[in-house]
Amino acid sequence: MHKPTQVLFETQFEEDVHTGLTDFPKHLSSKYFYDEKGDRLFQDIMSMPEYYLTQKEYDILLNHTAEIAQLFASGNPKFKLIELGAGDGKKTKILLKHLSENDFEFKYQPIDISQSVLNGLEDSLQKELPNVRVEPQQGTYFEALKKINSENGTKKIILFLGSNIGNLLHEQAIDFLKNVQELMQDDDLLFIGFDMKKNPQTILDAYNDPTGITAAFNKNVLARINNELGGNFNLDKFLHWEVYDPETGTAKSYLVAKEAQSVRIDKLDVLINFGQWETIHTEISQKYDDKVVAWLAEKAGLKIETEFCDAEKHYKNFVLRK
Numbered sequence: 001m002h003k004p005t006q007v008l009f010e011t012q013f014e015e016d017v018h019t020g021l022t023d024f025p026k027h028l029s030s031k032y033f034y035d036e037k038g039d040r041l042f043q044d045i046m047s048m049p050e051y052y053l054t055q056k057e058y059d060i061l062l063n064h065t066a067e068i069a070q071l072f073a074s075g076n077p078k079f080k081l082i083e084l085g086a087g088d089g090k091k092t093k094i095l096l097k098h099l100s101e102n103d104f105e106f107k108y109q110p111i112d113i114s115q116s117v118l119n120g121l122e123d124s125l126q127k128e129l130p131n132v133r134v135e136p137q138q139g140t141y142f143e144a145l146k147k148i149n150s151e152n153g154t155k156k157i158i159l160f161l162g163s164n165i166g167n168l169l170h171e172q173a174i175d176f177l178k179n180v181q182e183l184m185q186d187d188d189l190l191f192i193g194f195d196m197k198k199n200p201q202t203i204l205d206a207y208n209d210p211t212g213i214t215a216a217f218n219k220n221v222l223a224r225i226n227n228e229l230g231g232n233f234n235l236d237k238f239l240h241w242e243v244y245d246p247e248t249g250t251a252k253s254y255l256v257a258k259e260a261q262s263v264r265i266d267k268l269d270v271l272i273n274f275g276q277w278e279t280i281h282t283e284i285s286q287k288y289d290d291k292v293v294a295w296l297a298e299k300a301g302l303k304i305e306t307e308f309c310d311a312e313k314h315y316k317n318f319v320l321r322k
């Protein structure tokens with residue numbers, strides 16, 4: 001009997017690449033930007049003058065350190081500081097330093113999908129802030145949060161910095177916040193960064209630097225397909241394109257084919273055809289206003305306790321409670 005060939009995917013990456021590149025219009029998820037090279041490119045982005053988000057949030061944490069620390073310790077002075085997607089912890093270290101120097105009773109639990117990121121963070125903390133008790137958790141956010149919950153009932157302060165929530169469509173952001181909410185107890189807090197709507201030019205510039213770091217970051221998803229799935233993308237045949245809609249607050253990244261071309265992906269056993277100027281949508285970076293943040297929180301069953309922001313209100317850290 002004739003058996004149809006069935007493509008079996010070994011990884012989520014393979015399946016998502018196959019789905020995204022055989023769909024119309026084509027799309028790939030921004031979560032696949034981040035391999036070792038992508039992590040490095042994102043580090044470079046965070047230190048570009050145009051990418052204001054990092055500096056703004058750093059300044060907010062620096063200008064309100066004592067107040068934030070008091071808030072974390074209020075009610076019940078003993079807490080776990082849990083960070084989702086900790087990265088290099090550069091911003092978090094401002095808080096950790098203050099908490100440690102002022103003898104707050106806390107433990108720091110960075111959660112990251114990458115064990116090497118966690119090892120690096122633990123090493124640097126051991127050198128810079130040896131008194132901070134660090135208990136890294138490798139895994140996805142929710143796996144790790146569940147594990148932490150099952151261990152004991154200590155108050156949790158959950159950090160989600162960098163406007164990382166901006167990679168999610170509102171619908172997905174609500175699901176994400178609901179999942180966090182379900183794992184929160186009554187005195188737990190969620191401390192979360194939102195990049196706010198502002199002059200559209202400022203936003204476009206942040207995702208369109210003249211040196212091409214953002215372009216390389218965006219194209220890194222194609223480099224990964226080449227390296228990991230045996231693809232033969234020619235990265236020079238695509239250009240990075242950014243649009244920002246000031247009405248919805250959505251910044252979108254695309255890769256645009258400069259000429260018609262066919263790309264083989266050996267591991268998936270497919271040939272992907274591109275017409276000239278055909279697009280691959282790769283990322284959204286959502287910008288918010290107060291109304292939208294209030295709406296997201298309400299939908300997820302969370303209440304806004306307070307907020308911290310810079311003088312121009314370009315970036316805000318909200319404190320949410322169940």
Ligand code: AVJ
Binds near residue numbers: 163164217285
């Ligand atoms: C890490 C998701 C917050 O969308 O601003 C930076 C990623 N993309 N430049 C963002 C990113 C292009 C970043 N986040």
